[in-house]
Amino acid sequence: MTRKLFGTDGVRGRANEFPLTASTILSLASAVGQYFNRDQKRHRVVIGKDTRRSCYMLENAMTAGFTAAGLDVFALGPIPTPGVGRLTHSMRADLGVMISASHNPHFDNGIKFFGPDGYKLDDAAEAEIEALMMQNIAPVDALQIGRVTRLNDSIGRYVEYAKTTVSDRGRLTGLKVVLDCANGAAYKVAPLVLWELGAEVIPIGVNPNGYNINEGCGSTHPEKAAQAVLDHKADVGICLDGDADRIIIIDETGAVVDGDQIMALLAADWSRAGRLRHNTLVATVMSNLGLERYLEGLGVAMRRTPVGDRYVVEVMRKEGFNLGGEQSGHVVMTDYTTTGDGLVTGLQFLAMLKESDKPASALLNVFEKVPQILENVRYAQGTAPLENPIVQKVIQEGEARLGDTGRLLIRKSGTEPLIRVMGESEDSELLAEVIADIAQSVAEAG
Template sequence: MTRIFGTDGVRGLANGVLTAELALDLSVAAARVMVDGGEWRGRNDKDDATRPRVRPLAVVGRDPRISGQFLEHAVVAGLTSAGVDVLRLRVLPTPGVAYLTAALGADLGVVISASHNPMPDNGIKFLQRGGHKLDDAVEEAVEAVLGQEWERPTGGDIGRVEPYGKAVEEYVEHLLGTLAAPRPLAGLRIVLDCAHGAAYQAGPMVLRAAGADVIAIGVDPDGLNINDGCGSTHLGPLRDAVLAHGADAGIALDGDADRCLAVDHEGHDIDGDQILAVLALALAERDHLPQRTVVSTVMSNLGFVQAMSAAGIAVEQTKVGDRYVLESMRAGGFALGGEQSGHVIMSEHATTGDGLLTALHLLARMASTGSTLQQLAAVVTRLPQVLVNVPDVDKTRAETDSELAAAVAAEEAALAGNGRILLRPSGTEALVRVMVEAPSQAQADDVAHRLAVVVKERLGR
């Protein structure tokens, strides 16, 4: 059977790959696997005094895509048909759903979002008790019961549905509670691009409550314009607005607001590696960085690793994907991790990457030090990085072909420790990614080109 779950839930073309039928069946399967047969610590049925049965509870949130409406109804139908009570959070960032999953004591949370993907796509992410993403074993268990016959509850055992109108306000209150002082952003002018996504309400609200003068863009979702030429995947509008308004910095979120990128006052991009470095130094300064270790993926720029080493901070690296960063953090008891793409996880305050949480603490660091974002980010000197995709190859042999390995070793020897090479098979396509970092752009380009030729020669179909 083809695996349904990807690196971040189930994702695909809405009403194409991801249908209402699949959404309903997945929700039933998730309920059967994740709520221990429907007898966990939920809410007492106060509507029927003759039936003191305790039903499980789920919270369901989504981003503003039009397809999220029919998928939400399908998810709610599946959960309630399995005997689960549902609180509908409506439009809320993924980390907000994760927070409320924990705060409300829910058995599971469901997020309907395709994150940074274009509007025609959508996705379904399930969260375990406490707001944590599913591990592989739980996903496999859900897939194993998908479509199986099951004993359906009837009568009073069917779940109830209620709107939860305080979701945005409670999430904002939680974010503000992570700050060391009230209104720490007073005096900062910030442009915030919400990508016409799930943070269009919570984003401006929380930054203004923290004291910032906020120019909000990307806050007019119509169900079609999410991530469309804006947000963390398209920094141009943010850069233009920062320069036009003379802002101190700009913050870009993606469609579900679990990632954050930035631009400084001169319009220069600030990526996830630089943000992670700024936050790591701030935590280390307060002795809040356990084992003086930060977690990143193998795609982090070598300049980030060098900056951390110079500060006496170790870097634990994982496979690409925020779920692997999370797994490493939980296993090692680490407090901070993230990706170059802007997923940053601060485990003292959140169970997932949280773009608004990241932005708050990044901007608070600016305010408390009196430094510009450009000055703070300068701790990382990024090496020129080139990424070449080599298509139509047998990616399964990328790590075993001896001649390819020899070519990589020869190029690494020539870099003499001043660069880095990474060959990575794609998780979803028949291609191999060649990533090269070197002291100069020309050298990185040359090495990447030579290795791409070898990959094609050795692995081409």
């Protein structure tokens, strides 16, 4: 069957529109319950969420569907996505659910599923669940209806775990840190962790109202945090996104550093220490060519995957790698986490910063980037710009113009109605012309 619900990262869409309506999500939860009930055991599921107003609606719909299928539900409240992965495993739950649209605006939302090992469900499981939705699912007998428990210490559990990921060397006393939580899921957790580890914390983006998640703040809008670093003469700034599975770092000069530079720093450090498994970093096709060249100079290999942290994790698990991520700030360290974790990644950097006794800028400018341009072009639902012959011709012409000096990556976003037009080239002027031409053709077609 053609999959209609699941994309590259669970179920995504605009809240209260298909597929993120209460009735559809209730049906989805019932199908998930049917999927797990095949072994005739009593199952438990944990549900976390970010701070969007629509999370309450979706949480209640999922809870109704799960309990009607006989699953026991533990409601975690607002908690980062990696916290859901962690607690799914540590609580011996069969399923974890995170309700979030990550870095998207408040009017979007999504559902991410985690298996009992704390890793996201694979494509095969999602396809099977979607197929079950097409069937008539009988609710369980009244005596088998699931229970619902509000887990009041979920934040405390995650706080204590996050602190264990840095040793005594990671005590952050003496560091002044601007921390932008994007008015999202980490608004309580992240400031608490840094403060308990000794840092002086200047929090921003910690006043969610249901609508201001990611709005002018967080990893997608680091300008406010960068200014705060300068205003407060902070040592560093850390920006998380709405569900805290990605990170952007700001050095003491106010310069914004993306995931590629963070991964380069970690890969080099771990390689020197002999802890980088197979001496390999896993990154996506979006990562800068400069990162690959830098790692080659160190004798470190780099494996590229399709865009999406789930694909990074799939390769890491299959081949035994322990460090990977995305330019956007998802950094996956399977020694500590099962998915991208902005807070834990930030702690690793802060520990290195404290130990080095150097400014953040001296650590973070690891390699010289090849000029790269990314244009996000929004298109109307129901159109297919990349199938348009004119667009295809302009892309072919662009590839020919760049030749061996660069590369193009044109793709449809898996989470938003966007065409992402990315290119790299040593010739930055030529690159700008090529990207502009393609973006214009996509906009006219969409």
